[in-house]
Amino acid sequence: MMPTSDSAFITALHLVLDLDPTLLAIVALSLQVSLAAVLIAALVGLPLGAALALWRFPGRGLVIVVLNALMGLPPVVAGLAVYLLLSRAGPLGQFGLLFTPGAMVIAQVVLILPIIAALTRQQIEELHGEYAEQLASLGLSRPRRIPTLLWDARFGLLTVILAGFGRASAEVGAVMMVGGNIDGVTRVMTTAIVLETGKGNLALALGLGLVLLVLVTLINGAAHLLGETARRRLG
Amino acid sequence: MNDLSHTGIISPLTFEAVSVSHRGQPLLHPLDLRLSGCRRTLVMGPNGAGKSLLLRLAHGLLPPSGGRIRWEGSTPRQAMVFQRPVLLRRSALANLTYALAVNGTPRRQRQALAMEALDHFGLASLARRPARVLSGGEQQRLALARAWLLRPQVLFLDEPTAALDPAAIKAVEAAVLDFHRRGTRIVMTSHDLHQARRLADEVILLNGGRLVEQSDAATFFREPRSDEGRAFLRGERVW
Amino acid sequence: MTPRPFLAALALMGVALDAQASEPYLTLASTTSTEQSGLFAELLPAFQAATGIRVRVVAVGTGQAFEIARRGDADALLVHDAQAEEAFVAEGYGSERADVMVNDFVLIGPAGGPAGADPAGVAEAESILDALARIAEAEAPFASRGDDSGTHRAERRLWEAAEITPTAPWYRELGSGMGPTLNTAAAMGAYVLADRATWAAFANRQELALLFEGDERLFNQYGSVVIDAERHSHLKHNLAAQWHAWLLSDEGQQAIADFTVDGQPLFFPNAE
Known part of the structure; x- marks a missing residue:
């Protein structure tokens, strides 16, 4: 019997309403890993993108092209690279990070850092076009402009960070490879979906997918609402 | 804070054979110029004459392609007000405390100084309002208040009233005179003759990227030294 | 930021995110068939009850499982390719292999x-x-x-x-x-x-x-391979040895025999 989408919805509903502890643990880990990755990628990517927007240096065009290209990096390639780095036989093997949530965070950072840095560069460059003369008139050096520009671009950057979060939480290839999909340790929503699909439990897999979709939608909706309200208030 | 004790000792600014070109196109032909004293200089001329360019060169926002611009003496404190005010995406008050933070005013003094400036420009009731939802006139007054806080010895204004209604224009002109009374040299571009008559005590006339004449306002409006000046006063387009 | 403190911080965070970090555990590279059939869900709690050791299963294809073990990323190996398992031991990566069960x-x-x-x-x-x-x-x-x-x-x-x-x-x-x-x-x-x-x-x-x-x-023979202690000194050889021994013990063999799906046994213990 092909599972109908009805049974998937019912399965999803049951998963949520029963507050299944295994599911809750998987959801919690998914959120923790992706939020940690977004946090790290934002801490690095926002200043990096802003610096790229403000400075002209030889090779800048190349850096931007590479960043833009890395936005489309296949997750499984990122996963393989991180796997080879973190493997005991790899250069960073001594830290014992492979098959831990930490490895999954690293893989997701590798995936979303280019997105956050590249999109931040675009937005900051645009805003700086508007602000440059005024900030120069105030006597602000380029490094000191970065916090001002990041703060004033905050609503646009919120969208950038959400794009990073979306990619991080939807990703499966990289976290499967470096996390190992270990039950109770590194199993997240997406890898659980792959496993259940492998077992032929298509309704359960689709149900998990619906739960993931609802979660990501809720987070995006909340951020969107927050951003829109503030944007309307601040002009 | 109503008196700058530096009146009369603001360093003169000299342009020596200053020119600007962009991709081989001359935008400003080599010109010599000296701005001194605590005057109200209006830079006039039609669109494309090079008025804004001259202001940006003087304020140091733009390097000249040729020649030399220098202050004869110490570089004075300066501020600039643009045609379209550039305000940060935060409250009116925060826009002012930001400028104070940038120039190194101690944190505990910022709020009081900023409120004083808002009050001076009739914006006190809008202090918590986001700057970018204010009306055009209010925004320009806020930009002037920001400049006011910086206690500039030289204030550059680039067509500050071009986009404003008559009431807002009046407020800006009053503010300009206010700055001058406090001892600030004014360098302002305008294409409005009536405004120039009301504000200027010196006129610089540019046309097509060339300096046509630099005269006392009284002289200029009575008897321009150049043919182009006479035509400009008659409102003719000889350019 | 230099990479080392940064990675150490990440490792700490990994531990913080790791819900089971306080328990002794070993990492087992095994095949999708053992994981997806549900065998491990039955076997591993029994092993943990007996020894207090949790087993973390990385379920991949047999080829990848060997590669993971070769690189020193797993403490133990349970796969079903007797020829390759013997080659793994012969190459010096493993020190011992034993039949565990068949399906x-x-x-x-x-x-x-x-x-x-x-x-x-x-x-x-x-x-x-x-x-x-x-x-x-x-x-x-x-x-x-x-x-x-x-x-x-x-x-x-x-x-x-x-x-x-x-x-x-x-x-x-x-x-x-x-x-x-x-x-x-x-x-x-x-x-x-x-x-x-x-x-x-x-x-x-x-x-x-x-x-x-x-x-x-x-006939599909599953074997447990003990990974060579000399080659990868960081591995949990002591815990892995307990796992290997338990699989071959009467207790472990019984646990395999007790696993059924719809009343049908799927794996048949055959340790010597």
């Missing part, structure tokens, strides 16, 4: 649907080699794992034994795990060689049915 491969195929029931007639075959010959003769669609897993290696040995070189388009290498291959075979109405355990636990059968079983050549 068997079964030939799955369409029992209905657009192509009709069993178009190649494998249900009447005398042997698995005969069954494969019938499929090749009929050029009926055959879905192969194509992923260098233990099952894929076993399947290729059977084709060789039947002296057949299967070819596209009827022979379709999917490069997928057992479950995804079964999903695809169900959708294509194709024949597929599967391990009995995964098949028994598989929920999305559609028109697929078990059509041929029981040939001795379909």
